[in-house]
Amino acid sequence: MSQPRNRWIVQLILALAVLTFVGISLVPIFGALTNTSSSTPSSTTSPGSVAATNQITKLQDEVRGYELVLQREPENQTALKGLLQARLQLLSVKQGDINGVIEPLEKLAKLNPQQSEYGVLLAQAKQQIGDKEGAAQAYRAILDTKPGDLKALQGMVALLLDQQRPEAAVGLLQETLTNAAQENTIQPGSVDAVAVQVLLGNVHATQKRYPQAISTFDQAIKKAPQDFRPVLAKAMVLKEQGKLTEAKPLFDSAVALAPAQYKDEINKAATAPATPTATTNPTTTTSATPNPDSTSKP
DSSP states (O other): OOHHHHHHHHHHHHHTTTTOOOOOOSSTHHHHHTTOOSOOOOOOOOHHHHHHHHHHHHHHHHHHHHHHHHHHOTTOHHHHHHHHHHHHHHHHTTOSOTHHHHHHHHHHHHHOTTOHHHHHHHHHHHHHTTOHHHHHHHHHHHHHHOTTOHHHHHHHHHHHHHTTOHHHHHHHHHHHHHTHHHHHHHSTTSSOHHHHHHHHHHHHHHTTOHHHHHHHHHHHHHHOTTOHHHHHHHHHHHHHTTOHHHHHHHHHHHHHHSOHHHHHHHHHHHHSOOOOOOOOOTTOOOTTOOOGGGOOOO
């Protein structure tokens, strides 16, 4: 299992108490998207506001510069990435709109089909503006060629749950599991079956189908007894149901199996008060959700 995939799935379980699916922080897009509003920077003349105004002006100049380059070279990836980053930074200070990041993301996703991050970000941005069909198309474009891509799977599942289509989410994950062996024969390690089973169990849990969720986690534990992720997921679901006595030994087992960098997080999850099942919101983020490219996996 690759390091980014492990951290992603672990944080998904820990930060969201197994029962919530949210976006993945690949780059600072959702910090920008979820903080946008019609408000404008303060008009006071404090040093901070002057610095903020100067920063906005600088970013706007960068945007114009990249746009000029792209007029001459529409597929210049350096300019596309620079334009995307500048517009994201403007969004983070409540300047511009989400549509401004969609065009460069569409081009980057097309130019880099092997880098699913661009496609996932494109889907997230489209979902943020209410274009759910566009978001679904972006996820499908990734899954058509990389059916085991966890970021795209998670995003598509979140979208389906947001549309009140849990059976479609279950079907997608079950199909992925059915085809996992064949896909892994063609490209070893391309489908992390245990992670997909954890996601499937999570879907059942969001629908309060706790016996199905527990059964799915048990299957994953049987398949990979040294993998702490399904153990942790099962513990979290039991805790969510108030079955603390049953959950405790599973938390202990998850701590024992987990690499050192996850042990403190698991202990915190074990001792934190149980919260009610959250409503799925694919555009919600949490500070605990990491950048999968900046974290490690055992």
